[in-house]
Amino acid sequence: MSDEYLWDGSGTPDPEVERLEKLLGRFRPELRELQFPAAATSPLHTRSRRTEWLRVAAAVVLLLGSVWLMRALTGRAAWTIAGAEGSPRIDGRIAARNDGWKIGQSLETDAASRVRLRVDGLGEIDVDPNSHLTLLQANPTQQQIRLVRGTIHAAVTAPPYVFLVRTPGAYAMDMGCAYTLQVTDAGVSILRVTVGWVDLQHGFRQSLVPAGAAAESRPGIGPGAPYFDDASERFREALEALNFDVENSQARSEALTILLAEARPRDAFTLLNLFRRVDAEDRGRLYDRLALLLPPPAGVTRQNALEGDDMSAWWDKLGLGHAKKGLKGPPRIEE
């Protein structure tokens, strides 16, 4: 017998070890669905590049096709309760572990209840107390819920744009990430991303929110510009006015003054998001401050900023990595 064989497979094989390896090898895992597709694209840059668009779109079609086929073959796209505390209710009836949650059903937690939901191939959603959700879609290419109120914590392994949460202020579309999403009684939604990116959309308003950042969305207005959690309080208050005080130009202009004074280099991310949100006459001073915090790349000029041109090249200088956009333009949202 040789201990070397047991140690690293070298030397004279020990027959008993060999036999146990063969017997026990049947318990080895098969790689399952947690693998992520690699589809790195810049949030904005690729929009103007047709070839890149086609390449990514083709990859996504292939990916979604594969996911669809895999789910169709395995028949796994159902929501189940993976864990429950207290007395959560589905359509008014108390729900327990392993119960299913079906399209059209509402799920509610009271002050003493919480739920963990799971979909194979998608991930898990933890539902906090005092929350109310409805399941809208549950098929291989799109899983869609409405968060009426309360808080969910999502850990999603599905491909980009498969999991979507509707809130009163925006759609929150997962791009492979972990995040917390809260909807207040007033319908304001607050998103905090811990891993990856989330795409918030409402009409023509869009915010791509990376890890470490947050964004609010309001009914009738949509998502505001995102900000990093460690931005100053004055910065965040000024941003709130810029994002949502849509009818008061004077207040917005004053808020921009405060925001620019408070901005740190890290907040260049928020400033870049504001080019499409500030009034045209304010774009010049926004450009000037941003250029101090993060010098513009070659080819991006003050004139570009004043005219509302594409700022894609500047995004690349942020060093935030790339959002994993699977689809360009508005993704298909199943009704």
Add this chain to the structure above:
Amino acid sequence: MPANHSMGDFSQDAELVQAARGGDRAAFGELYERYVRMVHGVLLAHVPYAEVDDLVQDVFLIMLRRLDSLREPTAFAGWLLAIARNRAHDFHRRPREAAEFQDTAGRNDPDEQEARAALEAIQSLPEAYRETLSLRLVEGMTGPEIAARTGLTPASVRVNLHRGMKQLREKLGKSIAHE
């Protein structure tokens, strides 16, 4: 000797962790591939086989949720190992989960029966030996790979393998003698 496990050092882990935090799905996928066998082997040392696949998924979803809280990305392997062990510990703290376990698959296949008996024997060994033997005999990792993945010293892994195998032989010998 199967040894598909990529050895890669901890600095590679750190790069993958940083990329995964930024939403790089390929990086997350690579971390999964690098560590799925370690997580599987550790869980298999502690919980019933039929529960392991679901718990592996749990561990990687917990990892995804908490990746932002990992302060030192080079410590990823030990951190993931702790999540796996905690998840196995949680499993046994929940009597409902344990009571629900009923696994009768393959009970009529003699090889399957023998394999399950060997697995149960490994699970009955002292803690220090069962994980190491599970990683070696079930997952097919070598001693050096186990040391690299778990953070144990090679000497400790070697001792665990040697003593664990000795106890396993005794247990399997006894069970054969009882039949």
